[in-house]
Amino acid sequence: MDSKLKTFLTLCQTMNYRLAAERLHLSQPAVTKQIQSLEQSFGTKLFLYDGHTLQKTEKCLLLERYAISIQYQFEELQLAIAEKERLKLRIGATKTIGDYVLIDAIKDYLSYPNRELSLVVDNTRHLLQMLDENKLDFAVIEGTFSKSKYDSYLYRMEPFVGVCAKNSPLCGKHIPVEELLNETIIVREEGSGTRRIFEERLISSGYELNDFYRQVSISSFVSIKALVSAGIGISFLYQSVVAGDDNIGVFTVDGLTEPHAFHVVYTRNTRAKRYSQQFLEGGLLKKFSELQE
Secondary structure, rough: HHHHHHHHHHHHHHHHHHHHHHHOOHHHHHHHHHHHHHHEEEOOEEEEOOOOOOEEEEHHHHHHHHHHHEEEEEEEHHHHOOOOOOEEEEEOOOHHHHHHHHHHHHHHHHHHOOOOEEEEEEHHHHHHHHHHHHOOOOEEEEEOOOOOEEEEEEEEEEEEEEEEEOOOOOOOOOOHHHHHHHOOOEEOOOOOOHHHHHHHHHHOOOOOOOOOOEEEEOOHHHHHHHHHHHOOOOEEEEHHOOOOOEEEEEEEEOOOOOOOOEEEEOOOOOOHHHHHHHOOOOOOOOHHHHHHH
């Protein structure tokens, strides 16, 4: 990949000339010179200062999208020239998806001894950053993302349900929100996708977390399920998290328990979609040459 584009992408990631220079093991004037050279080549400013804060121009955002794609395609070209197939997938997933949804696909993929895989389970923001840095082939996420910057497709609609102890009077019923307010509500930590979805839907229904009798915040799904099954409180989770747990029952609530979309997100204009489809459909990846149009 062209060194100036590499420098450009590093500056896009750090938004700081000094930090970009340190990451690239270059002098700061060298970074400045390469960016100026790109600006001269395209005849436009890529970065501007707003006071002391570096900002991307609209042309910079356009070049960034193409440069990220070029970076990924360059690795694909290296594989094609060497007549090698991609044996290792780099996958990102948000917590629910990584811990509960992708297990069968991972097992199937790794049943072939020549395949390798790395899975990063993190929040949506960090996974998108890793896509920008060409550290992931694709990510399966529950959060929001820029559809103008990334390509994507719907993986599946996941049921979002109320959960309670199996012997709870709520189990199996359709409950009005107001009848839940005397319960202890157990939610994920702030910033988690599951909590964000629940709070947004709760607010749309005219309520908020503080309206519940007691609020408990826990980052671990294992701990949340243990507390719910013991009758300590209720929660709202994706159905896949509690599937097969005989100690937990489910209930529904208008406005709160609608299905939520899981999306596969990847760098635009790349073959990552094909890799993700082969992985998620449980099939063996074909050789690179067989993926040609």
